[in-house]
Amino acid sequence: MPEILNREARVLDAQAGQxxxxxAAELFGDFSRERLKQWILQGALTLDGAPARPKAKVYGGEILRLEAELEEQTAQHRAQAIDLTIVHEDEAVLVIDKPADLVVHPAAGNPDGTLLNALLHHCPSLSQVPRAGIVHRLDKDTTGLMVVAKTLSAQAALVEQLQARTVSREYDAVVAGVMTAGGKVDAPIGRHPKDRKRQAVVTGGKPAVTHYRVVERFRGHTHVRCRLETGRTHQIRVHLAHLRYPLVGDPVYGGRLKLPPGAADELKELLRLFPRQALHARKLAFIHPVSGEAVTFRAPLPDDMLALLDYLRDDSEGV
Incomplete structure (x- = not known):
């Protein structure tokens, strides 16, 4: 039986003029903007209790009320038997350790073979949850922890935590260049003005804050640990490149390959051929939607990043 949605949200002062x-897309982030637009047109999503046009301006403080029947959300996507590394699972949430080369959601060029397809096979009831319970994303070649909501109420709770910036997300990264100390990047991110497929630090972009600290220094590289305050597209990749410490292996923001002078041939070859951005979501913490308790999960570094760090360490020690 289709589930009945009944949600309410107050327009933020910061959204005035939108x-x-x-x-609605920001306040009900677990639904696509197109779906929300249809609900607005149908009168299922109202503004201060009255129907409105999708283009109507908001000024802050208004109440958006969503009352709609939730039809199957993923009918156009098929379940596929794709292996998942499950870190934790209960009645409300699923925490996975995503491998490299796995796209999170179907899109042009990747119609299937994605995490969403795998989730529908692992838990068929996720067909009733928007985006099969996916509430945040990792880039295709970023590894590590993701939380998936198994119910509508869990999804709403997790989206609310993400919007309130109370979900803690920590990443390991290996960058080109030797950092002297950690710090914070507070720089807005938006579409690159010339390349629409890239993000960039731009005036007028969305607020983006990344904290970082040094874990280990090498001759020409640094192992860095990053903590996100916000979750913009490519945020860590863009912010570290903005600092001129791009991620090893980043095909978009990495720039020209830098090799430590006098490095062994094996290290040079590894750096040239490293197949992805060296970025791993190592730690994830949030309030469990059912128990209300703080939960924390960790995922060990994948083999490719461990090997990279070993080679860099050997190079620095002169082995």
Whole structure:
């Protein structure tokens, strides 16, 4: 039986001047903007208790109320038997350790073979949850922890935590260049002005904050640990490149390959051929949607990053 949605949210002062469909997409982030637009047109999503047009402006403080029947959300996607590394699972959430080369959600160029397809096979009831319970993403070649909501109520709770910036996400990264100390990047991110497939630090972009600290220094590289305050697309990759410490192996933001002078041939070859950005979501913490308790999960570094660090360490020690 289709589930009945009954949700309410207050438009934030910071959203003043936005279109109704834009504000709704931010406040009800577990639904696509197109779906929300349809609900607005149908009168299922109201503004201060009255129907409105998707283009209607909001000024802050209005109440958005969503009352709709939730039809199957993923009918166009098929379940596929794709191996998942499950770190934790209960009635409300699923925490996985995503491998490299796995796209999170179907899109142009990747119609299937994604995490969403794998989730539908692992837990068929996720067909009733928007985006099969996916509430945040990792890039295709970023490894590590993701939480998936198994119910609508769990999804709403996790999205609320993400919007309130109370979900703790920590990453390991290996960058080109030797950092002297950690710090914070507070720089807005938006579409690159010339390349629409890339993100960049731009005036007028969305607020983005990344904290970072040095774990280990090498002759020409640094092992860094990053903590996100916000979750913008490619945030760590963009912010570290902005500092001129791009991720090893980053095909988009990495720039020209830098090799330590006098490095062994094996290290040079590894750096040239490293197949992805050296980025791993190592730690994830949030409030469990059912128990209300703080939970924390960790995922060990994948083999490719461990090997990279070993080679860099040997190079620095002169082995």
């Amino acid at each position: 279109r109704l469909d834009q504000a």
